[in-house]
Amino acid sequence: MSTITALSVPTKNEVSEKNQAIFEQLEKGLGFVPNLYAYFAKSDTALQDYLTLQNRKSTLKAKEKEVVNLVVSEYNACFYCLSAHTQLGKINGFTEDQILEIRSGKATFDQKLDALAKFTLHVAENKGKVSEEAKNAFFEAGYSEANLVDTVIVIGDKTITNYLHNLAGFEIDFPLAAALN
Known part of the structure; x- marks a missing residue:
C-alpha cells in the first residue's frame, strides 16, 4: 500500500489531452492557469465539470x-x-x-x-x-x-x-x- 505524502499541482504535460486543451483556453483568457484549476485536472473530467458549474447562467449578478x-x-x-x-x-x-x-x-x-x-x-x-x-x-x-x-x-x-x-x-x-x- 502506497502513501501519498505531498499533493502537487500537475503541469500541462501531466494532464490528459482534454485537460491540456482547457489549460490552453485558460491561458488565453486569464493569462495563466490558476493552481486551483490545474489541481482539478488531476481528474480527467473534474476540471470541465467544475468550469461548467462555475460558468452556468444564474439569477444572481x-x-x-x-x-x-x-x-x-x-x-x-x-x-x-x-x-x-x-x-x-x-x-x-x-x-x-x-x-x-x-x-x-x-x-x-x-x-x-x-x-x-x-x-x-x-x-x-x-x-x-x-x-x-x-x-x-x-x-x-x-x-x-x-x-x-x-x-x-x-x-x-x-x-x-x-x-x-x-x-x-x-x-x-x-x-x-x-x-x-
Missing part, C-alpha cells in the same frame, strides 16, 4: 455571486479562494473595506447585499437549515426563490473549491487577501 463566494470562503477558512475572490471583488467594484466586511457576513453599505451576506452565512453555518426569519429577511430584501436556488448553487460551488484547496494545500497564486481583525 456577478457582484452578488462575489458576496456569496467571499462569505463562504471566509467561513471555510480557504485562503486561496479568499485571495482569488478579493481580486474578483475589486474587479466587480467592491473596496478593500467592503470586501473585509462582506467576509464577516454582512454588507452594511448596501441593504440588499447585506441580506444576501447574512443569508449566505446562515446557510453555511446551519447546513441549509436556516430559520424562517433568515429566509424572510432574504425575500424581504427583494430576492426570489430562484435567487435562493442560485445562492445555494454558488455556496456549493465555493464549498467544493474551498475543500479542495484546504485538503491539497497548493500554493496561492493570487495576491494574498488581508486577514480579518
